[in-house]
Amino acid sequence: MEQLTDLKAILHSKRANIYYLEKCRVMQKDGRVLYLTEGKEEKQYWNIPIANTTVILLGTGTSITQAAVRMLASAGVLIGFCGGGGTPLLAGNEVEWLSPQSEYRPTEYVQGWLSFWFDESKRLQVAKRLQRLRLDYLQRVWGKDRELQNYGFYADDADVERALNSFNARITQSPSVTDLLTIEAQLTKNLYKIAAQATRTDGFTRDHAGEDDANAFLNHGNYLAYGLAATTLWVLGIPHGFAVMHGKTRRGALVFDVADLVKDTLVLPWAFICAKERNNEQEFRQQCLQSFAEHKALDFMFDTVKNLSLEGRLL
Template identity: 25%
Template sequence: MTTTARRKLAAPTLAMLPRIADSLSFLYAEAVRIVQDDTGVCAQVESSRGVDRVYIPTAALACVLLGPGTSITQPAMATFARHGTSLVCVGAGGVRSYAGILPASLTTRWLEKQARAWASDETRLQVAIRMYEMRFGTSSAPGGVTLAQLRGLEGQRVKAFYRLLATKYGIKRFKRNYDPDAWDDQDPVNKALSAANACMYGVVHAAVLALGCSPALGFVHSGTQMGFVYDVADLYKARVTIPLAFSLHASTDPEREARRRLREDFRAFKLMPQIITDIQALLDPSDDEDPAADRSPDLVHLWDPQAGPLPAGVNYGFEATSYDATDLVNLE
C-alpha cells in the first residue's frame, strides 16, 4: 500500500463516516497499549509469544472505555478524533473520569436548542417532565407538578423497583451503595450496577457529543460537567442496567459480566439509535428536520437577531453605509 493510499484511509470524509445511531455501542480495553500503525488503530499486548494485535473498528464505535493499565498514543487519539469516537477513561473500583472528543463536522443546531430549553425555568421544567414521562409513562406526571414532587415520585418508584427485583432473585435485603473507598466490600449487585452504569454513562456521553450537545447543561442534574449525561442515562437504568445487575447477584466477577452482558443488551434493545431519538424528542418534540443535516460541512453562518442566519465568508463592508469616514477610523 502506498503512502498516499494510507493517508487517504486515515482521513475519512463525511460520506465515509457512519451516523452515531448506526455505531456499535462501546469497546472496553484493559491492560493494553493502543497505537496507530500503517493500516489502522490496534490494541497490542506483549506476551511470551511476542506482540499480539487486535485492530479496532474506530469509525464504527461510539466510544472506547480505557480501563486500568491502558495507554494510548497521540496518533491513535487523533484517528479516534477524526472518526468522532469518544474516549472514556474508567478507573479501578468504578472511579471514572471522562475525556470527550467532539466531531468538528457537527453544527450547533441541537446545542442551541438545548441551551434555549435550559436557560428558562419554565422550559427546563418541561424537559424534566418529559424525561420523567419517558421513564414511567405519559400519564405518570400529574398536572402542575413541581420538580421537588417529581424527585419524590421517582424515588418511590425506584425503591419499589429495587424491592420487586430483590424478591424476584431471592435477595433478602438490598440497599444501593457506591463507595469507591470500600469497593471490594460491596455486594455483587452493587458492583455490577456501578460497572454497568459506568458503561451506560460512556455511551450516552458519546451520543450527546455526537449530536453536538453540551454534557454539562443538565435539566435535572447540575453542578457537574456530566449533568445532561446523567439525565439521559437515567432514562434507561430501570430497563437495562438495574435488572442486569440483579441478575448477576451470584456472579463471581459481576463487573466483567455486567460489561459483557450490557454490550449484548445494547445490540438487542437497539439502544444507540434510541438514545439519539430520545435526546432530540426531549429538547424539541416538534423538530422534524433531516438528521443527516447535522453533518453537513457547509452550515457555518453568522448570527443576526433581525435578519436570521447569514452566510459566513462574506465581506459585509457595504453594510457600513450608516458610518461616516471618522466612525470607520474610530472602529479600527
C-alpha cells in the first residue's frame, strides 16, 4: 500500500482531477481506490488516481466503503454527496462535503483570516478586494483565451468593458456587503446577457431549476468550482463559515465566495458555448476541467485566499 507521504506528494493546487460518479460502487482494493460499474454482461473496475485528485462528487445510485473513505482521507481528497449531474436534486439542498480529518494543517491562514473577520469594516474591505481580483482574472483570461474569443468572448468587447468598469466603480463606493452583493448580482446578470448574445441563445433566463442545457450546465459547472473552493479552504485550514460576502446564516458560505473568483470567467461562457454546440454533460464537464487546468483556477484560488489571509493582519 502507498505510504501517506506518497499519497500527498502532489500539492493540492497542482492536482488535475475532479470526479463525478453515479450508479457505481467506490471501494478499496489492493491498496487502490476503484469504482465498480455493472455492465450488461460483466462488472468493470476503474482506478481513481487519488494522489492527483481534489474532489470526488458522488451522484445518484452510488455507495462507498469505509476503507475507500479512509484512503481518500489519507490522500486529502474531499468527498461530496450530490444529486444527478453534480448538482442537488432539490433546489434548496446543498452538496454535503466530507473533509479529510487531519489537524496537521497550517494555522497562519485561519489566524490571519480571523484577525480581520470580526471587524465589519475590515470584512467589507476584503470583500471588495475579492471582487476586484475576480474582475482582474476575467479580464486576463478573456483577453488571451483564443477558444473563448472564437465564440465572441473578448475582454475588450464594448459591452463587457462597460459592465466591468461600472462594477469596478461601484465596488469602491459600496457602503456595505449587502450593497456589494446586489451590484455583484447585476454584473453576473449582464454577463449572462452578453453570453446569450454571443452564442445566440434566445430567451435565456437564469433558473436554477431550469431543464434547458445552459441552466443545467451552469449548475453543474458551479458545483465543480465549489469543489475546488472547498479543497482550497480545507488545505489552508479555514472553516467554511467565515464568509465575507455571502449569507451569514449559511455554514458553507465562504465556499461560494471563493468559487465566485472563477465562475463567471470560466463556467459561465462554457455553459453557453457547450449548450450551443449540443454537448452532453460529460463533454461539458471535461471542457470545464480543461479550462480550470489551463487557466490555473485552483492556483488562483490558493494564492488569493493565502494573500488575503496574510494581508488581513495589516488592515
